[in-house]
Every structure is written in C-alpha cells, then in structure tokens.
Amino acid sequence: MSQVTHRELFPGVWLRTVHTNKFKSSYLSLTLLTPLSRETAGANALIPEVLRQGTSVHPDMEALSAALDELYGGAIEPMVRKRGETQCVGFAASFLDDAYALKGENILEPAAGLLCELLLKPYTEKGVFSSEYTAREKANLIDRIRAQINDKRIYATRRLAQEMCKYEAFGADKLGDEESVAAVTPESLWERYQELLRTARVEVYYSGSAEPDQVAEVLARALDRLPVNEDRIDPGCDVRMTAGPEPIVTEEVMDVSQGKLALGFRTGGLTCWEEEYPALYMCVAVFGGTTLSKLFMNVREKLSLCYYASATLEKMKGLVLVSSGIEFDKYQTARDEILDQLEAVKRGEIEDWELEGSRRILIGACMAILDDQGRQEEFWLGQTAAGLEEEPKELAARLERVTRKQVAAVAQRLELDAIYFLKGKGA
Amino acid sequence: MERREFAMVGETMYHEKMENGLNVFVFPKPDFQKGYAFFATNYGGMDMRFCLDGEWHNTPAGVAHYLEHKMFDTQEGNALQDLAANGASPNAFTSNTITGYYFDSAEKFEDNLRILLSFVSVPWFTKESVDKERGIIGQEIGMIEDNPDWKCFMNLMAALYKHHPIRVSVAGSVESIAQITPETLYACHKAFYDPANMTLCVAGPVDPERICEVAREILPRQAGPIAAKDYGEKEEPRAAQSLIEERMEVSAPIFHLGWKGEAPVGGEARLRQELVGELALEVLLGNSSPLYAKMYREGLINQGFGYGYEGDAGYAFFAASGESQDPEAVREAVAGEAARIGREGVDKSLWERVKKGAYGNRVRGLNSFEHLCVGQAQAFFSGYDFLDFAGLYDSITKKEAEELIASWVTPERAALSVVRAKEEGRRD
Numbered sequence: 001m002s003q004v005t006h007r008e009l010f011p012g013v014w015l016r017t018v019h020t021n022k023f024k025s026s027y028l029s030l031t032l033l034t035p036l037s038r039e040t041a042g043a044n045a046l047i048p049e050v051l052r053q054g055t056s057v058h059p060d061m062e063a064l065s066a067a068l069d070e071l072y073g074g075a076i077e078p079m080v081r082k083r084g085e086t087q088c089v090g091f092a093a094s095f096l097d098d099a100y101a102l103k104g105e106n107i108l109e110p111a112a113g114l115l116c117e118l119l120l121k122p123y124t125e126k127g128v129f130s131s132e133y134t135a136r137e138k139a140n141l142i143d144r145i146r147a148q149i150n151d152k153r154i155y156a157t158r159r160l161a162q163e164m165c166k167y168e169a170f171g172a173d174k175l176g177d178e179e180s181v182a183a184v185t186p187e188s189l190w191e192r193y194q195e196l197l198r199t200a201r202v203e204v205y206y207s208g209s210a211e212p213d214q215v216a217e218v219l220a221r222a223l224d225r226l227p228v229n230e231d232r233i234d235p236g237c238d239v240r241m242t243a244g245p246e247p248i249v250t251e252e253v254m255d256v257s258q259g260k261l262a263l264g265f266r267t268g269g270l271t272c273w274e275e276e277y278p279a280l281y282m283c284v285a286v287f288g289g290t291t292l293s294k295l296f297m298n299v300r301e302k303l304s305l306c307y308y309a310s311a312t313l314e315k316m317k318g319l320v321l322v323s324s325g326i327e328f329d330k331y332q333t334a335r336d337e338i339l340d341q342l343e344a345v346k347r348g349e350i351e352d353w354e355l356e357g358s359r360r361i362l363i364g365a366c367m368a369i370l371d372d373q374g375r376q377e378e379f380w381l382g383q384t385a386a387g388l389e390e391e392p393k394e395l396a397a398r399l400e401r402v403t404r405k406q407v408a409a410v411a412q413r414l415e416l417d418a419i420y421f422l423k424g425k426g427a
Numbered sequence: 428m429e430r431r432e433f434a435m436v437g438e439t440m441y442h443e444k445m446e447n448g449l450n451v452f453v454f455p456k457p458d459f460q461k462g463y464a465f466f467a468t469n470y471g472g473m474d475m476r477f478c479l480d481g482e483w484h485n486t487p488a489g490v491a492h493y494l495e496h497k498m499f500d501t502q503e504g505n506a507l508q509d510l511a512a513n514g515a516s517p518n519a520f521t522s523n524t525i526t527g528y529y530f531d532s533a534e535k536f537e538d539n540l541r542i543l544l545s546f547v548s549v550p551w552f553t554k555e556s557v558d559k560e561r562g563i564i565g566q567e568i569g570m571i572e573d574n575p576d577w578k579c580f581m582n583l584m585a586a587l588y589k590h591h592p593i594r595v596s597v598a599g600s601v602e603s604i605a606q607i608t609p610e611t612l613y614a615c616h617k618a619f620y621d622p623a624n625m626t627l628c629v630a631g632p633v634d635p636e637r638i639c640e641v642a643r644e645i646l647p648r649q650a651g652p653i654a655a656k657d658y659g660e661k662e663e664p665r666a667a668q669s670l671i672e673e674r675m676e677v678s679a680p681i682f683h684l685g686w687k688g689e690a691p692v693g694g695e696a697r698l699r700q701e702l703v704g705e706l707a708l709e710v711l712l713g714n715s716s717p718l719y720a721k722m723y724r725e726g727l728i729n730q731g732f733g734y735g736y737e738g739d740a741g742y743a744f745f746a747a748s749g750e751s752q753d754p755e756a757v758r759e760a761v762a763g764e765a766a767r768i769g770r771e772g773v774d775k776s777l778w779e780r781v782k783k784g785a786y787g788n789r790v791r792g793l794n795s796f797e798h799l800c801v802g803q804a805q806a807f808f809s810g811y812d813f814l815d816f817a818g819l820y821d822s823i824t825k826k827e828a829e830e831l832i833a834s835w836v837t838p839e840r841a842a843l844s845v846v847r848a849k850e851e852g853r854r855d
Contacts, residue, residue, distance in 0.1 A: 025791040068784065069781060072787025073783065095787075096790060147750070150678065257573055304559065
C-alpha cells in the first residue's frame with residue numbers, strides 16, 4: 001500500500017511524498033506554480049529549457065548526460081503544464097529505485113541533488129543566462145510553438161480554447177506565443193527566473209521506496225539555496241458562470257484531408273470545487289469521455305459521422321471541450337448531432353449500461369492512477385494547483401454515489417459558447 | 428506451470444504451453460490495482476503473402492489491420508462495449524509483425540479475460556459491417572497520411588527497401604482496402620489466429636493457474652495448421668534509394684535518416700543484436716554522445732531528435748529522426764562520426780556509462796505492464812524471453828558495437844527522407 005504525505009519544507013515550498021515499493025523507479029518532480037498570463041507565459045516556459053542546458057557544476061548537455069548515465073540512465077525532463085489558469089514549470093525526473101542498483105549504490109540523494117542543482121545553480125555568463133543557451137532554446141521553443149499546427153486534432157482544441165477564452169488568462173497557451181518568446185534576452189530571462197524563484201509557489205513530489213522523513217531531509221538540504229519568502233503567490237482561476245449570448249464561430253482553412261470540428265461549452269460555474277464535481281465528471285464521460293459514450297457510440301459508430309468524437313473536462317476552469325474529425329461537408333450534420341446527444345443527456349436519457357459503464361471506466365481510471373508513477377504525479381499536481389487533497393480512492397467513492405438525475409441536472413447547466421471548424425482548401 | 432525468476436530486476440514469470448499450442452506467460456503483481464492482458468497473434472501488416480494447406484495467398488495491404496478492427500464484432504454485438512461496460516479499457520493494435528488485443532481492468536478481470544479470448548478467437552463478419560468499416564478505416568488512413576512524421580518514416584522505408592513488405596503501410600491504402608471482403612478476413616483469421624500461432628501475456632494481481640484455466644475454458648482444444656509466410660527474396664545490403672523528399676504542411680523540415688542493417692537470426696542472437704544495436708546508436712548519436720552535443724549546439728537538431736533500432740523477419744535498420752533546417756548536414760555529421768569511431772574506437776568511459784544508463788532505462792521500463800507483456804509476446808515470437816536482457820547485458824562488448832557501426836553506418840546503406848514545408852505559390 002502507498003502512503004501520501006504533504007508537508008511544508010519552507011514557507012510556500014511543499015513536499016508531497018508517496019511511499020511505495022511497487023515500482024522499479026523513483027519519480028521526482030520540482031514545479032513552480034505561477035499565474036498564467038500572456039505576458040509571462042513564454043519566458044516562464046523557456047526557463048526550464050534553458051536551465052536544463054547546464055549548471056555551474058555540469059556546464060553543458062554532455063556533462064549532464066554523463067551524470068545521468070552514471071545514475072543508471074535517469075531522466076530529467078523540463079516540464080511546462082497548464083492547470084486551470086496556473087502555469088506549472090519545472091522538471092520531472094525518473095531514476096532507478098535504489099533496490100535495483102547493481103552494486104547497491106544510493107541513487108536518490110545524488111538524483112535529488114542533481115534535480116535541485118538544475119533549478120538553483122544555473123550555468124551563467126556575466127551574471128545572467130548564457131546567451132548561446134538562451135538563443136538556442138528560444139529558437140527551439142519557437143519551433144515547438146509553430147509545430148503545434150502539425151497535430152490538427154490537438155491544434156483544433158487549442159484554437160477553440162483560445163477563441164473562447166480570448167479575454168481570460170486561460171486563453172494563453174502554456175508555451176506562450178512566438179512574439180513574446182522572440183523578445184526574451186538573457187538579461188530579461190534572468191530577471192524572470194529570479195522573480196519566479198522568489199514568488200512562485202514551489203511543489204516538490206517524490207514517489208518511491210524511501211521513507212518520507214528521509215526524503216524530506218534530502219530535499220530540504222538540496223533546496224537550501226532557494227530564497228526565503230513568506231508570501232509566495234497561490235494562483236487562482238477565474239470561472240465564468242454563463243456563455244455569451246451567441247457562440248463565437250471561428251473557421252480556418254488549411255491543406256488537410258480531414259476536417260476538425262470542436263465545440264466549447266461553459267459548465268455554468270461548476271468546477272472541481274463544487275459538491276457536484278463527481279456528477280460533472282460522469283456527465284462528460286457519458287456524453288463523450290469514453291468508448292461507451294454517446295458521441296462515440298452514436299456519432300462515430302452508428303452514424304459514421306466522425307472518425308473520432310470525444311469530450312474532455314477542464315475541471316478548474318469549468319469548460320467542456322468536444323473534439324471531432326469529420327468530412328468537410330458533414331459540418332452541419334455533425335454539429336447538430338453532437339448537440340442532440342447533449343440534449344439527450346440533459347433529458348436524462350441515459351441507459352443503465354451507459355451510466356454504469358461510464359462509472360466503471362472512471363473508477364477504473366482513478367484506481368489506475370495508483371499503478372503509474374507519472375499519472376500519479378499528474379494527478380497530484382492537479383490537486384495541488386486546485387488546492388485539493390482528495391485522494392484517487394476518495395474520488396472513486398464519490399463517483400459510486402452519482403445518480404442519473406444528478407448527471408442530467410449537471411448537463412442542463414452546459415451552454416455552448418464557441419465553435420471552431422478547420423476545413424480543407426476548396427472545401 | 429514453469430516458473431522463471433529474474434532476481435536482478437525483481438520479476439517472476441510463469442509459463443505454460445497448453446495442449447492447443449497456446450503459450451501463456453504470467454507476471455504476478457500482487458501490489459497493483461489493475462491487471463493487464465495481452466492476446467496476440469504472430470501476424471502483422473507485412474504478412475501479406477502466405478501459404479496455407481498447400482495454397483499460396485496474396486492478400487491486399489491492410490488486411491491484418493482491417494481484421495483487427497472487425498474482430499471486436501461478435502454475434503451478440505460488440506466486445507469493445509462489453510469490456511468497457513465492465514470497467515475495462517480495451518484496445519488493439521497492428522504492427523508490421525504482430526496483431527495484439529488487450530485490456531486492463533481493476534474489476535472483473537477474469538470475466539474480461541473471457542471476453543477477450545472469446546472475441547479474438549471467434550470471427551463474426553457480415554458483408555454489411557465489413558463494408559461499413561471501410562469508411563472508418565478510410566478516414567483513419569486519411570488522418571495518418573496527413574501526419575508528416577508518419578509520411579516521412581514510410582518514405583524512409585520505401586527508400587531503404589526495394590521490395591520487403593516493411594515498405595507498405597500497415598493500414599494499407601484506400602485502394603488496397605477496397606478489395607477486402609468478409610471472405611478475405613475469414614481466410615486470414617483461419618491462417619493466423621490459431622492458438623498455436625498466438626500467445627497470452629498477463630501481468631497484475633492474478634493467480635497464474637487461474638489464467639490458464641480460463642484460457643482452457645474458452646479456447647479451442649486442438650492446435651490447427653499455421654500458415655507459412657513469405658517476404659520475397661533477401662534484400663541487398665545497399666539502400667534502394669539514397670534520398671526521398673516530399674512537401675507537406677509542416678513548420679520546419681522534418682527528416683528520418685536510416686541505415687539498412689542485416690536482418691537478425693532468431694532466438695537469443697536477435698535480442699543480442701537489438702541490445703548491441705541500441706548501444707551502438709547511443710555511442711554514435713545518442714543523448715550522451717559527443718556528436719549529439721555538437722549537433723544540438725550547432726542547431727542542426729533539437730529536442731525532438733530521436734533514434735532507434737528495429738529488426739525482425741527479413742529486415743533490420745537504424746533510424747534517427749527530428750526537425751532540422753539542414754537534414755543533409757545531419758547525414759554527413761553522422762557519417763563523419765562513424766568514420767571517426769572506425770579509426771579511434773569508442774571512448775571506454777563513454778561506453779561504460781552508456782551501458783549503465785541503457786540498463787537502468789530498460790529496468791525502469793518494466794514499470795509498464797503493457798511494455799512487459801507486449802515485449803514478452805514479441806520476444807516469444809522471436810524465440811527468446813523479454814527479461815533475458817538483464818543477464819545478457821554484462822557480456823556485451825564495446826567491440827561488438829564498433830563492428831556494427833563500421834558495417835552498417837556506411838554511405839551505401841544510408842537513406843534520407845525529408846518532408847519540407849510547402850512553398851506558397853509553388854506549382855508541384
């Protein structure tokens with residue numbers, strides 16, 4: 001069994017540990033949580049990338065890779081994530097658990113040391129970030145921002161959210177935009193980095209076989225250079241209660257063979273903080289979250305209108321985003337059919353197998369979190385960003401109690417707020 | 428059941444070959460919530476030409492994949508929904524070499540296993556449902572053909588190989604799948620979905636004996652005949668074509684660079700070639716290699732750079748891929764580094780480090796039941812056990828990697844595939 005603890009190491013600097021012997025690896029992450037904004041998103045996203053290039057001890061990639069290989073091929077990846085209107089930047093790392101080292105070496109301590117070294121002891125030139133590293137990582141980040149267009153499925157949902165939340169922080173992308181990244185200099189990035197270190201809420205995560213007290217000791221030592229600040233910021237999330245009077249419709253044309261239709265709904269203010277959250281989670285699953293859902297079974301399978309059609313929930317922001325792949329001339333039919341399926345949920349037209357099947361899938365997914373270190377870390381980062389402490393098993397227990405009536409009641413609060421359609425040239 | 432301990436990596440594997448020829452492998456994991464079951468046949472996208480009962484069949488590209496889609500249909504309805512309704516997450520995939528069906532579930536594991544074994548072993552196709560699937564698969568083909576990375580990789584295969592079916596897309600094309608009928612599907616099912624041509628691999632909080640009992644209850648008692656496969660004559664060592672280019676909607680040029688190797692023989696030698704191949708790539712152009720650092724520093728490659736070894740019946744290759752403004756320069760840089768290694772050999776401390784790192788990565792990979800079970804199924808079809816790597820690692824020498832680089836990474840064996848952005852106003 002695994003035990004979860006959450007403790008404050010320093011003011012605004014927290015450590016969560018999951019004590020378990022299930023895995024071959026230990027999982028560590030170090031995350032700075034900061035309010036998402038268009039002005040700072042690009043620079044914030046760039047920081048872990050530049051930090052990952054070198055430290056004062058291991059000045060370049062070769063030295064860092066050598067150090068990781070010595071630790072049995074550990075991996076430390078720069079991470080940029082978005083949870084509601086919180087931008088989460090930092091590193092996630094996976095190392096061989098001490099139990100499997102061939103010569104009984106201790107891996108945790110040097111691994112935690114290396115992780116914190118990346119955050120706190122960057123490689124510098126003239127007191128700021130290296131101009132070479134900054135320029136290169138700027139170019140890479142801009143390439144990544146541009147490359148978002150390559151996967152049209154993800155691109156369409158992202159564009160939908162952008163248009164829908166044009167005047168909200170949520171509309172900003174986790175990677176920022178090209179212009180603001182291009183404007184970064186080694187000096188301005190250094191300032192942003194200092195600001196983040198001083199003001200961001202810090203979340204450290206560990207999952208593995210080591211005792212929580214030992215982990216706390218190792219990490220408190222590794223993080224002792226972090227500036228002390230009693231007032232680190234806890235980011236919030238703005239939730240709109242209603243959709244606009246008419247849905248915002250956006251159409252784009254590209255050279256593609258398959259069209260993408262995305263629909264965005266507001267949940268009428270329902271989020272993960274409400275009592276009804278499990279019902280909302282179930283509602284999205286019944287509507288389009290699983291292979292048993294109405295969108296999958298009817299729009300895709302029965303009517304063959306879409307190659308895929310699914311719905312996801314932004315639980316902090318109170319959004320439901322539907323994504324589908326369609327033939328260009330099916331726009332109106334697909335759109336009507338997706339909305340009809342939602343109407344059926346609103347009317348409570350949910351068969352037993354739909355309700356119970358969705359429930360089993362969601363509960364299965366909750367339990368599966370416990371079997372995967374990466375997913376567990378994702379789950380807890382989401383909980384931390386939302387300020388929630390509920391464990392997967394507790395959420396599963398609440399899902400057991402959701403009724404058909406509650407699902408329908410929640411569905412009735414969904415309002416269409418935006419439509420995005422990507423079509424081919426000449427379509 | 429036969430029990431094998433892999434103490435170094437903390438794993439235990441149970442194995443039984445049943446009366447009907449099915450090989451069952453179980454990895455008990457009492458601490459986990461979910462169990463995972465993988466039921467696979469040694470039949471994939473490249474097995475288009477085969478002989479059954481003395482008769483040769485030439486089937487259209489994409490049959491194995493089409494069959495995978497249609498297997499979920501049952502006389503009563505659809506197994507996908509039955510499994511999902513039981514809280515399982517089912518799915519399937521078709522690779523070049525195998526087709527596998529799987530689910531994981533925390534609840535009703537044995538019930539779900541019964542459903543899995545049953546729908547995969549009992550075919551049920553109607554003309555209507557087979558015709559209807561053509562639209563869905565056609566959409567899927569359209570979607571992957573829009574994916575520049577996939578396109579670039581397939582082009583590389585076409586450049587490396589003259590006729591080996593690895594050149595052909597697993598899903599086939601809209602034209603090739605137009606020829607598929609229920610009769611085609613029944614014939615291919617009969618040829619390859621016999622228990623003797625299949626394996627069941629399970630990991631999770633399960634009792635190995637119970638897994639065999641369930642399999643015995645559901646599957647046919649007798650082993651049937653298995654088709655013989657044909658991939659055409661042996662490929663020449665040289666790449667069929669050295670450069671292949673295409674234009675698509677991409678933000679920056681993407682490339683797949685490959686070197687054609689010698690197809691592996693079966694058994695432990697195949698695993699050894701894979702391990703040596705992976706280590707050779709690590710020292711040549713891997714994340715810890717001097718070349719990687721140099722190319723990254725010069726902006727020739729970015730974080731999207733990836734690489735790997737692949738090898739199975741009749742083919743093996745190294746491939747490296749990523750985004751680059753100058754893919755030709757990447758090809759030249761790797762050729763230069765291979766020549767340098769040929770002269771000077773691989774640095775000893777780099778070799779030791781990389782080996783340690785690769786070992787740790789393999790062990791960490793065992794966290795995933797999917798990785799473990801799919802790996803064991805593929806390994807079994809190739810004649811070894813997936814976890815054999817742990818014992819083999821120590822014996823692999825630097826010289827083996829150097830020799831592999833010297834013989835494979837040569838200009839004649841290399842091919843470069845590039846997808847560039849479309850130019851505005853350009854007429855193709």
